[in-house]
Amino acid sequence: MKTHITLGLSLVAGLFFSFSANAQKTTITMAELPAKAQTFLKKHFGTENPTYIIKDKETFSTDYKVQFANKIEVEFDGNGDWEEIDGHHTAIPVAVIPVNIASYVKTNFKDSQVTSLDKGRWGYEINLSNGLELEFDSNGKFIRIDD
Structure with missing residues (x-):
């Protein structure tokens, strides 16, 4: 039984690495x-x-x-x-930031700019020039400050 499990895991790992190698x-x-x-x-x-x-x-x-x-x-x-969109610690253009997020940042973090914006299925994650990371849902509604 152990041999079958080991063989199965080896095959799965091999397939994974062959897809990555492509x-x-x-x-x-x-x-x-x-x-x-x-x-x-x-x-x-x-x-x-x-x-x-x-x-x-x-x-x-x-x-x-x-x-x-x-x-x-x-x-x-x-x-x-x-x-x-990653500005590598420089501000990214405000026009690329969803309106709700840009408005939230402008209201709550007046002296900071968005330096990166990551769009995922769940929503958005942004980094600010002051070092904070913020999370928003897919509608641009603030969720939390990420630690």
Whole structure:
């Protein structure tokens, strides 16, 4: 019985690593991004020039990462929907922040800016320039300060 369990776990681990090994990262041009991603970047980062654009193709998904000279990074899913915007401790454009979240930050943290914004299925997580991390639901309603 132990042999069967060990063999089963080995097969699962092997499959997992073979799927991970199939990941391919390549540099691409702006024109090769999904149309949604191109539109988003032109609208919110039109004056910035990307230093690189990476397409990360894995077995079951494709993601894109765009970095600008000012070190801001934007990550997109395979459809071109943004997933994360990271300013690396610099403010990200207010126009990319959902209105409810921007309003909450402006009201409650007047002297701070949003330096990163992560959109997940559950909602949003943001980092502020004062070091705090805040969580919001998918409607932009404040949930809590994350420790």
